[in-house]
Amino acid sequence: MNLHLAFFGGVDPWIFTFSFITVAVTLWMGFRSAKTSKTASDFFVAGRSVSVGWNASAISGEYLSAASFMGIAGMVMSSGYDALWYPVCYACGYLFLLLFIAGPLRRFGAYTIPDFAEGRFDSPMFRKIAVCFVLFIGFFYTMPQMKGAGVTLAYIFPGLPYWVGVVLVGAVITLNVALGGMKGITLVQAVQYWIKLFAITVPVFVLMAVVGFYNGQVGANVAPGETATAASGIQASASPSTGIERKPLVAKAPADTAWIAPFGPLTTKAVNAAAAALPVEQRATFLTEHQKPYSLVYTYSLIIALVCGTAGLPHILVRFYTNPDGVAAKKTTMWVMILIGVFYVFPPVFGVIGRNLMPELYSGVGAKGTDKVVLELPTLISAKYGVVGSILSGITCAGAFAAFMSTFSGLLVSMTGALAHDVYGRMLRPKSSSAERMVAFKLAAILIGGVAVTLGCFVEPLEINFMVGQAFAIAAASYFPLLFMSVWWRGMTMKGAATGMLTGGLCALGAAALTNLGTLALDKGPMGKIFANFAPLNGYWAEHPLLRILCEQPAIWSVPLAITLMIVVSKATSDQVPADIRMKMLVLHAPEKLGLKQEYIQDHQAGAGH
Amino acid sequence: MSSPTPNHDDVVHSEPFLRSLMRRQLALSIACAATFLVALLGLPLLNYFAPVFMATRVAGFTLSWLILGVLFFPFVWIISYVFIKRSLRLEEAEVQELRR
Numbered sequence: 001m002n003l004h005l006a007f008f009g010g011v012d013p014w015i016f017t018f019s020f021i022t023v024a025v026t027l028w029m030g031f032r033s034a035k036t037s038k039t040a041s042d043f044f045v046a047g048r049s050v051s052v053g054w055n056a057s058a059i060s061g062e063y064l065s066a067a068s069f070m071g072i073a074g075m076v077m078s079s080g081y082d083a084l085w086y087p088v089c090y091a092c093g094y095l096f097l098l099l100f101i102a103g104p105l106r107r108f109g110a111y112t113i114p115d116f117a118e119g120r121f122d123s124p125m126f127r128k129i130a131v132c133f134v135l136f137i138g139f140f141y142t143m144p145q146m147k148g149a150g151v152t153l154a155y156i157f158p159g160l161p162y163w164v165g166v167v168l169v170g171a172v173i174t175l176n177v178a179l180g181g182m183k184g185i186t187l188v189q190a191v192q193y194w195i196k197l198f199a200i201t202v203p204v205f206v207l208m209a210v211v212g213f214y215n216g217q218v219g220a221n222v223a224p225g226e227t228a229t230a231a232s233g234i235q236a237s238a239s240p241s242t243g244i245e246r247k248p249l250v251a252k253a254p255a256d257t258a259w260i261a262p263f264g265p266l267t268t269k270a271v272n273a274a275a276a277a278l279p280v281e282q283r284a285t286f287l288t289e290h291q292k293p294y295s296l297v298y299t300y301s302l303i304i305a306l307v308c309g310t311a312g313l314p315h316i317l318v319r320f321y322t323n324p325d326g327v328a329a330k331k332t333t334m335w336v337m338i339l340i341g342v343f344y345v346f347p348p349v350f351g352v353i354g355r356n357l358m359p360e361l362y363s364g365v366g367a368k369g370t371d372k373v374v375l376e377l378p379t380l381i382s383a384k385y386g387v388v389g390s391i392l393s394g395i396t397c398a399g400a401f402a403a404f405m406s407t408f409s410g411l412l413v414s415m416t417g418a419l420a421h422d423v424y425g426r427m428l429r430p431k432s433s434s435a436e437r438m439v440a441f442k443l444a445a446i447l448i449g450g451v452a453v454t455l456g457c458f459v460e461p462l463e464i465n466f467m468v469g470q471a472f473a474i475a476a477a478s479y480f481p482l483l484f485m486s487v488w489w490r491g492m493t494m495k496g497a498a499t500g501m502l503t504g505g506l507c508a509l510g511a512a513a514l515t516n517l518g519t520l521a522l523d524k525g526p527m528g529k530i531f532a533n534f535a536p537l538n539g540y541w542a543e544h545p546l547l548r549i550l551c552e553q554p555a556i557w558s559v560p561l562a563i564t565l566m567i568v569v570s571k572a573t574s575d576q577v578p579a580d581i582r583m584k585m586l587v588l589h590a591p592e593k594l595g596l597k598q599e600y601i602q603d604h605q606a607g608a609g610h
Numbered sequence: 611m612s613s614p615t616p617n618h619d620d621v622v623h624s625e626p627f628l629r630s631l632m633r634r635q636l637a638l639s640i641a642c643a644a645t646f647l648v649a650l651l652g653l654p655l656l657n658y659f660a661p662v663f664m665a666t667r668v669a670g671f672t673l674s675w676l677i678l679g680v681l682f683f684p685f686v687w688i689i690s691y692v693f694i695k696r697s698l699r700l701e702e703a704e705v706q707e708l709r710r
Contacts, residue, residue, distance in 0.1 A: 219670030341683035
């Protein structure tokens, strides 16, 4: 039992207490709401009666995942300016959702995206395809959450293996979802948003008050075209111009100028790898010719993936159905943008301060690398203020728990919903009773939770934020074109929609998988051995850096591909446009006060002809 | 479904009504989206073609960092606020038109 002692020997009591309270509150709220969740509707869409304030907090709570809480800070620290696109696009993607999708989708009224897919095209077949995609995107998005769990628990209990954290957290959330369903997690997630905001802002402001503000911290890095004053970054010294202290950077850290300027290490990785494979005398010309244009392509592709992907994430979309009407859906989106926008200003601050004061994290890999800067940084002020540092670190740990717990539970609900409502309720046993469906919901939750935990154990070497970006890229090439086109173009047919969505989504999925396999093959730990067969991939990419970029960030070609296919195939099958398309379009776009929805349902039931 | 329909229903179900409805809403959405996209897609271009200007220091931040890391969020809030105001007004106008 030496192992046990090792786990608990280095545990900071404050950090443990705060994290424990967050988990306990989450569980308690889940159990409590389990008592009030009675009907199937409560389970699936929270009785469709969630107020704007609660719903906006809940959507924000669900959306701000481990990637937002820990990943962005880690990525800003490791990649600098380019990583700022992530928080900005995570927040701005909601604008697209608001402008084009939120209102119409809510007016159409359906439980899930598969419901919409079936209703819009009168095709049960299309429902099945859409369900598969809910699961695909969902699993891709659960992996980084699981890594967040593993990293955080390994931080709280030094010596605890990564996988134990994954299994533990996975089990807790699965239990919670199985008991409470959607109504349970609405309340939990709303509260968790405020925990996260508190947990990121309080430590940030305390830290900045002690070590210097955001602008000063950025200013301590030398921008291109400036002369390096005070040997910045080379020696541990306070720069005379800003008064900001810095520790010497380690060898693995990017240089100041590359870090603070656009087109830095994140977007130029592929070109740099390609240059390294060339003979020395060709390197300089190759870099000047290719580096900047290729990183511009990377940047645009990343922007498209994140903005369109936000508008296509199934676990976010399902939340719009919990609004009472389309007006509330729009107002909710507005509030969500404000709530998450306020939050997203802060994680990069951790990354910037971390670069100046904790450069040793650059040398770590996996759970010990930059991804844990948010958790580790508050301990800096322990030296000056003793226990305050531990308390702050405890608060950020609680926030991290709230982050991966809320997103994982949201994903679990939407995936479980897809499995229980669509697969079981609609396909396998259409005549099942309400009670049977609730049992199915609980079993499906356990099944999906198990798969997610298993996948989570494999992804330790991958960067949290990067994995989330991939989930977005897949959603951007499948659900976004589907929703956008079917809401605004009446000529869409089921075949067009299915072809576009499947091709776009699968291409993005394949590209993301290839990239991950290549990265895993490079890992020095056990994962590297498992995936060693994929190592030649990296050699190929070194010769073709543009292909590597298009594989890593597929959105720039996969989104247009999906939309083009939708248009072409729909035109070719234009005789299959649903007969009552005008009525469907009216329901999607006419103000709800006109009461067209009820009329549509009556028509539909009459038309179905019993 | 053979019950006599009130007069406004004919208007609601007519092709011109749906067209004007969708066109007006889409025009508003596209106008807002265009404002947003110009800023979003323009920033990398500025970074590309005017790197020295974008590296100008503004209170410690570089100009580019300040825009992307801080100013972008309020910018998006303004767009969405304007959109919601206008789109609710648009819906109200559509309902009023039919009731007349």
